Amino acid sequence: MQSSEAIAPTVTAEPPEFRDLFETEFGYVARTLRYLGVRGNDIEDVTHDVFLHVFRHLAAFDASRPLRPWLFGFVYRIARDFRALARHQRESSWELTESRDLSPAADELLVRTEALTLALQALDSLDSDERAVFVAHELEELPMPEVVEALGIALNTAYSRLRRARAKFESAAQRLMAKEKYR
Amino acid sequence: MSHPASPASAALIAALRHAHNDTAAECNLKQRVQSRLSVSLLGLTPTLSAALPATHVPAGALSKAWFAAKGLVATKSVVLAWLAPVVAVGVLTGVAVDRVHVRSVAPHTSAMARNDTYPSASVNPQPEPVSAPAIAPESLEDIFEKPSAATVSAGTMDSTNSLAAERRLLDEARQSLARSEPQSGLAPLNRHAKRFPTGVLTEEREALAVRLLAALGNQPAAAARAESFHRRFPDSLFTPVVNNAVATFSKQNAQSESKP
Numbered sequence: 001m002q003s004s005e006a007i008a009p010t011v012t013a014e015p016p017e018f019r020d021l022f023e024t025e026f027g028y029v030a031r032t033l034r035y036l037g038v039r040g041n042d043i044e045d046v047t048h049d050v051f052l053h054v055f056r057h058l059a060a061f062d063a064s065r066p067l068r069p070w071l072f073g074f075v076y077r078i079a080r081d082f083r084a085l086a087r088h089q090r091e092s093s094w095e096l097t098e099s100r101d102l103s104p105a106a107d108e109l110l111v112r113t114e115a116l117t118l119a120l121q122a123l124d125s126l127d128s129d130e131r132a133v134f135v136a137h138e139l140e141e142l143p144m145p146e147v148v149e150a151l152g153i154a155l156n157t158a159y160s161r162l163r164r165a166r167a168k169f170e171s172a173a174q175r176l177m178a179k180e181k182y183r
Numbered sequence: 184m185s186h187p188a189s190p191a192s193a194a195l196i197a198a199l200r201h202a203h204n205d206t207a208a209e210c211n212l213k214q215r216v217q218s219r220l221s222v223s224l225l226g227l228t229p230t231l232s233a234a235l236p237a238t239h240v241p242a243g244a245l246s247k248a249w250f251a252a253k254g255l256v257a258t259k260s261v262v263l264a265w266l267a268p269v270v271a272v273g274v275l276t277g278v279a280v281d282r283v284h285v286r287s288v289a290p291h292t293s294a295m296a297r298n299d300t301y302p303s304a305s306v307n308p309q310p311e312p313v314s315a316p317a318i319a320p321e322s323l324e325d326i327f328e329k330p331s332a333a334t335v336s337a338g339t340m341d342s343t344n345s346l347a348a349e350r351r352l353l354d355e356a357r358q359s360l361a362r363s364e365p366q367s368g369l370a371p372l373n374r375h376a377k378r379f380p381t382g383v384l385t386e387e388r389e390a391l392a393v394r395l396l397a398a399l400g401n402q403p404a405a406a407a408r409a410e411s412f413h414r415r416f417p418d419s420l421f422t423p424v425v426n427n428a429v430a431t432f433s434k435q436n437a438q439s440e441s442k443p
Contacts, residue, residue: 022217026209026213026216027203027204027209030204030209030212031202031204035199043212044212044215044216044219045347046347047212047216048216048219048220048223048350049346049347049350051216051220052220052223052224052346052383053346053383055220055224056383078346081345081346082346082347085345085347085348108205108208109204109205109208109209109212110202110203110204110205111202111203111204111205113198113202115194115195115197115198116198116199116202118195118198119195119196119198119199119202120199122192122195123199138196139196139199139200141200166188166192169192169195169196170188170189170191170192173189173191173192173194173195174189174191174192176191176195177191177194177195
């Protein structure tokens, strides 16, 4: 095998079938991307990219481990890279020709309630690294050791990001709720 | 939750935890992603996939075949059996369909599954003569040059990055092929090879390269490229597409040689 992309499988149980995984986890992946700050038509691009990566690495997934932290790792990295690329494209004159019609559908993925709208705004007050830990641990309720593994960061780093994220989210929540009350 | 959260914060966290997707929006999004994945993974051209009735994809032959293929990577023959309609379509679009300008593809996916909808295209091709490419083999070598060691290591480090950029480059090349303008597909592939020598879409790039070379009429280069493709990706889903690109070219040659 010459391919340098080949991954040595360390599988102890059968990985799930891709089609089943796509069916059951699609909603989770799309929603989590939204929580991480990907929105609008980008959701479609990034969801596509996530599943492309998942497909390619599925054989290496150890099915004795929980699926969601593994998936979260892809969701996080691809969302991060996508943001970096989008920023790069905005800053450079290098343009990739693509004009897709802007449908609002992707951003209306979630059933909106008033609280959810505020909550998404509060999430926007976090920086992307803090946000990832917050989403994984606080919203997806993944245990910290799994968060650490999915994000590839040290436990101390994860805890300090979580602390900052909670503080920022807290103050944003109070500010937004107060504003809402006196509107 | 072990830390004290204010009621405001707790309410918003609860809203996020219990949020659910709008069923219709999720379904639409899922269909679009699925359709794009079949393009990325099976090499269907955007032209063709755009012609698919996206709103009816899930029950259609295309998506069934696709999911079957994805789920059954272990058993190649089953994959190929399931894939037959999709591969046929991929081959059509890559090798013959666009050249004979069959633009209005079947309106239903069920129709797409029937090979006989497209008489002669894959089984017994009668394509128009390929116009001789105005590109010397040397420049083709240059275009598909092997990446240097330096770019390989940079690419490896970068391999999970910029998938969107990779995809766009390959889409550009695919569109050239679909427009029967293979010459203009070389530049984006070349850029992809330079920027992402070991990118996630390397396999797609190599398969596209074979198809482009075949479409350009450079049979030795296409055959050599195909051979290296098979060595590198022995279990590729693109194998039939690659083989067919080379085989179709050989047939054309045989036909034109047999003419007086």
